[in-house]
Amino acid sequence: MWTPLHARLHQTLKDRDLLPKNNHLLIAVSGGQDSLCLLKLLNDLQSKWSWKIAIAHCDHGWASDIGIADHVEELAQNWGISFYLKIASTMKETEAAAREWRYQALIEIAQENEFTEIVTGHTLSDRAETLLYNLIRGSGTTGLGALTWKRPLTDKINLVRPLLNVSRAETLAFCQQFQIPIWEDAVNANIDYARNRIRQQLLPYLKENFNPNIENNLSQTAEILKAESDYLETEAKNILLQVISPNKTQLNHLILRTVPLALQRRIMRQFLQQLGTQQPNFEQIEAMVNLIDAPRRSRTSSLPGNLIAEVQEEWIIIIQL
Numbered sequence: 001m002w003t004p005l006h007a008r009l010h011q012t013l014k015d016r017d018l019l020p021k022n023n024h025l026l027i028a029v030s031g032g033q034d035s036l037c038l039l040k041l042l043n044d045l046q047s048k049w050s051w052k053i054a055i056a057h058c059d060h061g062w063a064s065d066i067g068i069a070d071h072v073e074e075l076a077q078n079w080g081i082s083f084y085l086k087i088a089s090t091m092k093e094t095e096a097a098a099r100e101w102r103y104q105a106l107i108e109i110a111q112e113n114e115f116t117e118i119v120t121g122h123t124l125s126d127r128a129e130t131l132l133y134n135l136i137r138g139s140g141t142t143g144l145g146a147l148t149w150k151r152p153l154t155d156k157i158n159l160v161r162p163l164l165n166v167s168r169a170e171t172l173a174f175c176q177q178f179q180i181p182i183w184e185d186a187v188n189a190n191i192d193y194a195r196n197r198i199r200q201q202l203l204p205y206l207k208e209n210f211n212p213n214i215e216n217n218l219s220q221t222a223e224i225l226k227a228e229s230d231y232l233e234t235e236a237k238n239i240l241l242q243v244i245s246p247n248k249t250q251l252n253h254l255i256l257r258t259v260p261l262a263l264q265r266r267i268m269r270q271f272l273q274q275l276g277t278q279q280p281n282f283e284q285i286e287a288m289v290n291l292i293d294a295p296r297r298s299r300t301s302s303l304p305g306n307l308i309a310e311v312q313e314e315w316i317i318i319i320q321l
Helices: 004-016 033-049 068-079 095-113 124-137 168-177 194-209 214-243 261-274 282-290
Strands: 024-028 052-059 082-087 117-119 150-152 158-160 250-252 307-312 315-320
Touching: 004 033, 024 033, 024 095, 033 052, 033 068, 033 168, 052 068, 052 095, 068 082, 082 095, 095 117, 124 168, 124 194, 124 214, 194 214, 214 250, 214 261, 261 282
Parallel strands: 024 052, 024 117, 052 082, 117 158
Antiparallel strands: 150 158, 250 315, 307 315
């Protein structure tokens, strides 16, 4: 049966060129409503797009995971879809550890079986939660615009999230309509996790007391911020090429003085990342920005890895202690 949600996803895929025809898709299925909705939709659309599709399930080895893999595998068998399973040997029950392991496991399955796209069931509800989560943590616009439609995981594998204009309420209704059995993960009910508190406590409060359309509005905000952040990142990268020295350890602060603050911060972050700092914090970036207008011999020692930055003539120079 062709539903409005089928039509919406079909149009989204055409408009955004997310999953081109004939590609090999590895669909991450947790057993929850979002991933099962995604699986049903892509399976139904397969004939129109000529994809090769398969299911990947990641078992963390937690007590709450018992039985889920069997449930997903049985569904794969009933629908005639290839099934791949990864089981963690030891896994800390933390959001960060689980997420990192899942993506690595999915990449391994994709590489071993020549899949070009890993597809997940993240929704606009997830996007709203991610914006709030990152806002509370103090992220800039890049973090607030996270959870994008498509991004590379390796040089040959993309991560695709085609349901970012679909709410969690819609995925639940879809599963109920087609009587797809949903496996409720007990971990999602654990409010020790910040994301679960946002989902179960903060967003319902905001819906009831401020705006019933808060999820959709936050998701739209994330979309706007993503586009603006991408533009600023490109501009910063171009300016960095103009101000960095050939040995990649010096910046021309005289040129940087003519650059708006928003770009100065991004340039400094990109520069520090080139030096090996994976996630420079706000204080480190601000310390570097403050050197742009600082007098000669000014320096900062707040950088990681025994590095200091010092103003010498027209240059901000990085020195290894």
